[in-house]
Amino acid sequence: MRVSARFFDGSSLEAKDIHVVFSGGRVDLFDTQDVCFSDYTNDDFILRYADKYGDRIDLGVVGEKDIRIIFEATGIRSLVGGFLPQVEGAVHGDDWKAATIVSAGLVGIILVLGILVWQLERIVPALVPDDTARNFGAGLADGYVELLGGRCSSGAGEEALQKMVARLTKNNTELDLRVQVVNHELSNAFAMPGGQVVLFDGLIQEASSAEEVAGVLAHEIGHEKYKHAMRGITRSIGIDIFGSIFAGSEVTEISKQLIILGHSRSMETEADQIAIKILQSAEISPIPLAGFFDRVSEAESNVVDIDLAKVASFFSTHPESHVRAETMRNAGGTTVRPVLSKAEWQAMKSMCDTSKPR
Amino acid sequence: MSFTDIADGTGTPKNQNETDQSNLRKDVEDFEFTGEASEMWPIILKNLVFNVLTLSLYRFWGRTSIRNYIWKNVRFKGDPLEYLGTGAELFTGFIIALFVIFLPLLGIGFWGQTLLLQGSGFGVLFILIAYMTLLFLLPLGIFRAQKYRLSRTRWRGIRGALIGNGVDYASATLGYYLLIGLTGGLAYPYVENKLWGKMTNKTRFGDGEFSYNAPSGPLYGGFLVYFGMSLIGIVLFFMISGVSTMSASGGTPTVAISSFFFGYLTLILCMGFGYAVYLHRQLVHFWGNMKYQNCHFGFKGGLGDMIKLYVGNAFLFTVTLGLAYPITQMRFARYVMQSLKMYGDLDLTAIAQTSEEEPSYGEGLAEGFDMGTI
Numbered sequence: 001m002r003v004s005a006r007f008f009d010g011s012s013l014e015a016k017d018i019h020v021v022f023s024g025g026r027v028d029l030f031d032t033q034d035v036c037f038s039d040y041t042n043d044d045f046i047l048r049y050a051d052k053y054g055d056r057i058d059l060g061v062v063g064e065k066d067i068r069i070i071f072e073a074t075g076i077r078s079l080v081g082g083f084l085p086q087v088e089g090a091v092h093g094d095d096w097k098a099a100t101i102v103s104a105g106l107v108g109i110i111l112v113l114g115i116l117v118w119q120l121e122r123i124v125p126a127l128v129p130d131d132t133a134r135n136f137g138a139g140l141a142d143g144y145v146e147l148l149g150g151r152c153s154s155g156a157g158e159e160a161l162q163k164m165v166a167r168l169t170k171n172n173t174e175l176d177l178r179v180q181v182v183n184h185e186l187s188n189a190f191a192m193p194g195g196q197v198v199l200f201d202g203l204i205q206e207a208s209s210a211e212e213v214a215g216v217l218a219h220e221i222g223h224e225k226y227k228h229a230m231r232g233i234t235r236s237i238g239i240d241i242f243g244s245i246f247a248g249s250e251v252t253e254i255s256k257q258l259i260i261l262g263h264s265r266s267m268e269t270e271a272d273q274i275a276i277k278i279l280q281s282a283e284i285s286p287i288p289l290a291g292f293f294d295r296v297s298e299a300e301s302n303v304v305d306i307d308l309a310k311v312a313s314f315f316s317t318h319p320e321s322h323v324r325a326e327t328m329r330n331a332g333g334t335t336v337r338p339v340l341s342k343a344e345w346q347a348m349k350s351m352c353d354t355s356k357p358r
Numbered sequence: 359m360s361f362t363d364i365a366d367g368t369g370t371p372k373n374q375n376e377t378d379q380s381n382l383r384k385d386v387e388d389f390e391f392t393g394e395a396s397e398m399w400p401i402i403l404k405n406l407v408f409n410v411l412t413l414s415l416y417r418f419w420g421r422t423s424i425r426n427y428i429w430k431n432v433r434f435k436g437d438p439l440e441y442l443g444t445g446a447e448l449f450t451g452f453i454i455a456l457f458v459i460f461l462p463l464l465g466i467g468f469w470g471q472t473l474l475l476q477g478s479g480f481g482v483l484f485i486l487i488a489y490m491t492l493l494f495l496l497p498l499g500i501f502r503a504q505k506y507r508l509s510r511t512r513w514r515g516i517r518g519a520l521i522g523n524g525v526d527y528a529s530a531t532l533g534y535y536l537l538i539g540l541t542g543g544l545a546y547p548y549v550e551n552k553l554w555g556k557m558t559n560k561t562r563f564g565d566g567e568f569s570y571n572a573p574s575g576p577l578y579g580g581f582l583v584y585f586g587m588s589l590i591g592i593v594l595f596f597m598i599s600g601v602s603t604m605s606a607s608g609g610t611p612t613v614a615i616s617s618f619f620f621g622y623l624t625l626i627l628c629m630g631f632g633y634a635v636y637l638h639r640q641l642v643h644f645w646g647n648m649k650y651q652n653c654h655f656g657f658k659g660g661l662g663d664m665i666k667l668y669v670g671n672a673f674l675f676t677v678t679l680g681l682a683y684p685i686t687q688m689r690f691a692r693y694v695m696q697s698l699k700m701y702g703d704l705d706l707t708a709i710a711q712t713s714e715e716e717p718s719y720g721e722g723l724a725e726g727f728d729m730g731t732i
Contacts, residue, residue: 008515010711013564015514049430049438058440060515066711068515070437091430094423099408102419102445106412139476146477241461245453247414 001083003071010066020069022083029069045069047087050077057087113245117238125230130194133230134176137194141180145198149183152201157181157351160344161199164214167339168221171281175224179217183352187295189216191223193230201352208291210340210348215279215289215328222274228267235263268318276331283337286328293325391695393431393688401427402684418452419445424684425507428691434513442517443510443720451506451719459495459723463488497531498524499723501557506720508561516564519714520557527556547577547640554644563650564709572647580639587632591625598624631665638664645698653704659697667693 001022006015007029019030027045029038040061048068049058054077061067071080081088090098125133145151165179177195185202192198197220199213207213223229239259243252279286297320318324340348405420422445429441470484501524508518534549551574558570599614599621638661645657671686 010515013514013516013706013709048440058438065442066515092426094419094426096404099404099416099419099423103408103412103416106415110413110415140472143475143477147475240464244456244461245415247417 001079003073003076003080006070006072008066008068008070009064015070018069020071022080027083042084045084045086047089047091050087050091054078059084059087113242117235117242120238121231121235124234125227128193128230130176132194133227134194134196137192137196137229138178141178141192141196141198144192145180145182148200152181152183152352154347154351154354156344156347157349160210160340160348161351163344164210164217164339164348167282167284168214168218168278172221172225172278175221177221177224181351189220191220191229193227193233195224197221197224204349204351206295207288209288210338210345211284211288212292213348214282214284214339215275215286216292218275218278218282218284219271219289221278222271223267225274226267226270228271232260232264232267236260265319268324272319272324272327276328280331282339283335284339285336286331290325290328293321293328297321297325388435388700389695389698390433390436391431391692392433393428393692395685395688398424398427398685398688402681406681415449416445418448421445422448424687428684428688429511431688432691432695437514440512441510442512443506447506447718447720451721454719455723463491494528494532495723496528498528499721501527502717502723503721504557506717509714509716510720513563516709516711517716519562519712519716521560521562521714527553527560530556547581547636548574550574550640551577551643558648562712562714565712566651566709569649570644570647572643576643577636577639580636584629584632584636587628587635591628591632594628595621595625597621634665634668635661641694641697645694650700651704651708653700653702656699656701657697658699659693663693 003020003022005018005020007018008015017032019034021028021030025041027038027040027042028036029040030036044061045059046062047057048060050056055074056070056072057077057080059069059071061069073079077087161179161181165177169175169177175195177197179197179199181199181201181204184200185205186200187203187206188200189203190198197217199217199220203216204213207216239256243256246252275289276286279289401423405416405423408416409420422441422443425441425443429439432439466484467488470481470488472481473484474481501520505520505524508520511518531553534545534552537545538549551572555570555572558568561568599618638659641659641664642657645655648655667689671689674682674689675686
């Protein structure tokens with residue numbers, strides 16, 4: 001078959017008029033003097049453009065990006081398609097089939113990356129040297145303590161605190177703990193990387209006994225034992241990086257929060273379990289800790305009605321407080337010795353008295 | 359080997375191929391746009407399906423499909439543009455920019471915050487560096503995206519190009535935007551004009567050069583209208599909503615709220631109209647003073663048509679919750695292509711392929727900033 005066409009090869013925007021001859025597997029291009037100037041077979045051509053009527057097709061050549069051969073005649077697409085089957089296919093390959101293949105690959109990438117990020121929190125904290133974690137955590141803890149109201153460290157109270165810490169860690173001596181009390185009215189405590197634990201004075205003031213404080217401390221030690229802070233940071237960064245490849249920052253932010261919530265609650269439960277073991281081996285009753293959770297639970301239900309509290313607890317970083325209180329009460333203990341003397345407990349309670357007013 | 363002479367597809371042997379071709383290639387405007395919303399919707403829906411399935415990762419391929427469609431429906435002298443970019447190029451560009459630029463910057467910013475928390479003043483420096491770099495990367499991203507798109511745009515086998523790496527463009531932009539701030543916004547038309555010129559003068563098609571050297575003076579008429587309409591809008595806003603505040607002591611809250619609403623609507627309409635006048639002047643000025651080789655362009659689109667286009671686009675975008683975004687882009691492309699004229703005798707034989715290198719990956723920076731490019 002012999003068809004006329006316009007030819008471009010990147011040397012000019014002016015068309016050269018040519019004739020194209022299809023025969024067997026060969027495609028030969030002839031100039032106006034009827035001289036063949038090419039050496040192509042059928043497979044050398046790709047479809048670059050086709051109009052919707054089948055009256056125009058633009059062919060390109062594999063490996064020669066600048067070349068275009070433009071055919072225009074009624075029904076030319078099916079005609080040339082008789083020789084070059086690729087001409088009947090889609091231009092650019094952005095049809096449903098191509099999209100399905102690409103998407104399948106993308107889902108694969110998402111799965112592999114997702115599993116990798118999931119595993120990251122098990123790998124990274126173990127790789128960080130203890131010294132590094134300790135320095136990092138100490139800097140953070142000191143910064144927060146400074147920000148929140150300063151450290152309380154009256155001599156007798158500090159001694160009582162260290163006595164309590166020593167009692168709780170006697171079976172976990174590998175833990176290099178640094179516990180400090182911050183002059184802040186909130187009833188709270190947190191564990192930072194590298195054994196950095198911060199107790200709020202408000203928690204000590206509200207506690208009905210030294211055992212209750214010891215219970216909370218045991219819970220924070222649980223976090224330290226499993227490097228929960230480091231795992232939390234790793235997970236958060238991992239999810240941030242993973243999430244940043246997706247569009248729609250609001251949606252990814254919501255999913256990120258949900259994932260982090262789920263994880264942090266499982267870490268809280270884990271720390272509660274360890275707290276029970278630590279308390280039992282230190283001969284301290286976990287029941288006062290139940291009292292602490294009861295108070296938190298009461299505060300929760302005072303703020304909002306019960307239904308709202310249930311919704312709120314679904315979005316909370318911690319499990320439901322009354323469930324945790326129940327766990328502590330059920331744990332019980334064998335022998336029990338007081339953790340501090342009356343005088344020591346008083347000293348701990350008045351630890352922040354000499355500090356500057358908050 | 360037997361030759362069958364065919365030109366019109368009916369199988370009739372003939373020798374006058376040339377006449378047959380010219381029948382098909384009717385009298386053509388220099389610029390035409392042939393795209394239809396009805397053909398765009400299936401592409402949009404396909405993209406939507408695969409974006410949902412891939413949690414949005416398909417967007418690079420989706421955008422490529424949209425570009426393919428818009429490009430091939432732009433015709434110059436009867437021949438369509440081709441878009442040769444691929445989704446994989448956009449995806450790779452994005453991943454590279456993410457890991458080489460954005461995440462490290464995020465890390466520097468995060469580290470700065472940690473240092474600040476630990477009481478070290480160096481934290482401020484870190485955060486400042488991160489922010490300054492981002493400010494610089496924004497115009498650089500615009501330039502690089504344009505460079506990629508031009509390099510992937512072909513017409514009759516020849517492609518476009520943007521010269522250079524964009525560093526000077528980005529630094530100039532930073533300086534210009536500082537100028538806008540220092541002049542309380544008065545330098546805005548001047549800056550836009552300068553930036554359009556900077557970009558245009560680096561633009562090539564094949565080895566032919568685009569150029570733009572028009573002064574910014576003619577833009578200030580439109581800018582004055584924008585400024586005046588904004589002032590009028592503010593005055594009207596206070597008059598309409600202020601009347602109700604005075605009567606509010608005796609009137610009802612409903613009256614106060616509705617008059618505030620109408621006052622606000624008046625303000626938006628005034629400002630919108632003023633801005634449209636400026637934008638239209640800018641289109642006419644920018645395109646009308648642009649040259650390619652020895653030819654110059656003209657922009658014949660009317661202000662009324664442009665306002666209709668923008669109102670229609672805003673409506674389309676809103677009722678489809680943004681899904682019709684590519685269609686609003688296509689409508690804009692149609693308006694520009696129908697308005698664009700070219701004057702002078704373009705010597706087509708004199709233009710050959712550009713020697714400027716093609717960037718290997720696309721638009722990572724721009725994607726990182728979430729710029730709404732098509």
